[in-house]
Amino acid sequence: MQTDLLETFLDLVDSRSFSRSAERLGVTQSTVSARVVALETALGTRLFDRSRAGTALTAEGVKFESHARALRHGWAEARRAVQPGAGQSLRIGIQTDLAAARIGDWVAGFRARLPGVAFYIEPDYSNQMCEDLLRGSLDFAVMFSPRAQADLHFTTLGxxxxxxxxxxxxxxxxxxxxxxxxxxxxxxxxxxxxxxxxxxxxxxxxxxxxxxxxxxxxxxxxxxxxxxxxxxxxxxxxxxxxxxxxxxxxxPVYAALHLRHRTSPLHRRLLRSVQRHFAPR
CATH class of the missing domain: 3.40.190.10 (Periplasmic binding protein-like II)
Structure with a gap:
């Protein structure tokens, strides 16, 4: 699987700039363009429109974004599953602004509380994380904007x-x-x-x-x-x-999970780990 095509596509979704994505990915701008062309050719459709105003997703690109995220996650899970000694894993989304400054401390807390678990961490935005929780491609999320859904449970953190x-x-x-x-x-x-x-x-x-x-x-x-x-x-x-x-x-910051995980001891330990970082000092 050419995961570099997916990584490039998803970085462009965030940056909306071929030059900025090239810098962030450590490749040339022509490499970014070539990867996008290769992905568009494989899918048989345009994913981005480029103009003087910038780079924007086409309607088809918007539809493909959630599938690209699921494919990237699925590939990461597949690789981990076939490695010797593979055990349980949890997929966690963290609001982009929170991840930048806090991801290190939080993940250290997760690993201390759940030493036998592997973690897949993805910074993202609230709407996408709600969608991923509903689809089952995320197990737990920390976000700014809870979206009312019958199958999601939210806890105020701080x-x-x-x-x-x-x-x-x-x-x-x-x-x-x-x-x-x-x-x-x-x-x-x-x-x-x-x-x-x-x-x-x-x-x-x-x-x-x-x-x-x-x-x-x-x-x-x-x-x-x-x-x-x-x-x-x-x-x-x-x-x-x-x-x-x-x-x-x-x-305000919220923890979110699917209702089916609300009473899971594993998810409750995750919640307590994050709550500790918002406790009054």
């Missing part, structure tokens, strides 16, 4: 905090919409942002990932909400300031 920083000012009065990057981390976050700063809703740039907002701020300057630990790094190393009179926005 919250993470996003702080507004700016390269221009430390006061709300000095913020300009044209110099702001509007963060769209979840529907709940967007609602809070809209109520808190209605004058900034016409910002020309928006992004739904902490790393993307931080990268845009570092390159372009301006203002935007980032995770508190990211804000501290921007303030310490890149000359940004906290916008003192703009409150922190809190984002």
């Amino acid at each position: 919250e993470v905090r996003y702080r507004m920083v700016s390269s221009d000012t430390d006061r709300r009065a000095g913020l300009l919409a044209e110099r702001c990057i509007r963060a769209a981390y979840s529907p709940a976050f967007e609602d809070q942002h809209r109520q808190l700063l209605p004058e900034l809703q016409q910002a020309p740039l928006a992004a739904g990932q902490n790393a993307a907002v931080a990268g845009l701020l570092a390159s372009l300057g301006g203002a935007g909400f980032v995770l508190e630990e990211t804000a501290a790094a921007l303030i310490a190393g890149q000359g940004f300031r906290a916008v003192a009179d703009v409150p922190v926005i809190t984002q």
Whole structure:
């Protein structure tokens, strides 16, 4: 199986840029293009449209995305299953913003509590993780936006905090919409942002990932909400300031699993492991 075709496709789904995916995958842009052509040829359809505005999935590409994720996971599971001493495995999804800073500590906790279990970890977004839990391609997930489904069970874990920083000012009065990057981390976050700063809703740039907002701020300057630990790094190393009179926005975090796993001792131990990281200190 040519898993590099799937990996390239899924990276492009995230990056929407052939050059950015080439950099992230450590290959040339022509290699990325060749892999996409090979996959499109095998499927008999176009998966991406390229224009000056960027790279976008076609309708067929949107349909293929969930299958590509399932194929990638299935191949990883197949490889693991045929290895000597293969045992039980769990497939865990983690909200992209949470994974960036916390995945190491969390996985260390999982392995300490479940030493005989192999883990497949995939950072993703809430809607996709809900779909994967329903399909059975994920066993457990930590996410921002629970989606009401009869077969899914959600537990509130706690919250993470996003702080507004700016390269221009430390006061709300000095913020300009044209110099702001509007963060769209979840529907709940967007609602809070809209109520808190209605004058900034016409910002020309928006992004739904902490790393993307931080990268845009570092390159372009301006203002935007980032995770508190990211804000501290921007303030310490890149000359940004906290916008003192703009409150922190809190984002609730939830654990999710299929109802059939609600009473499973294995899944309950996973839940306790994650809850420990949100316990008051």
